[in-house]
Amino acid sequence: MHEFKLPDMSCGHCLAAVTEAVKEADAHAEVNVDLPQKTVKVASGLSRERLAGVLGEAGYPPAPAS
Numbered sequence: 001m002h003e004f005k006l007p008d009m010s011c012g013h014c015l016a017a018v019t020e021a022v023k024e025a026d027a028h029a030e031v032n033v034d035l036p037q038k039t040v041k042v043a044s045g046l047s048r049e050r051l052a053g054v055l056g057e058a059g060y061p062p063a064p065a066s
Helices: 012-025 048-057
Strands: 002-005 030-034 039-043
Touching: 002 048, 012 030, 012 039, 012 048
Parallel strands: none
Antiparallel strands: 002 039, 030 039
16 A cells, blocks of 8 residues: 655545556556545555656646655
């Protein structure tokens, strides 16, 4: 399970775009979005780096890990 903070995610459209982008990269991925916290948890066979790239390409680059 990979967790990402997506500071640019703010609405239902964002949630749908994030989910769709991950599902396009891995149709079997499990995506759990917490909109108020601006986080997404992804269970996928893809690497963290690949998922971060997918999210960035969709317009929602993850915040650097703290």
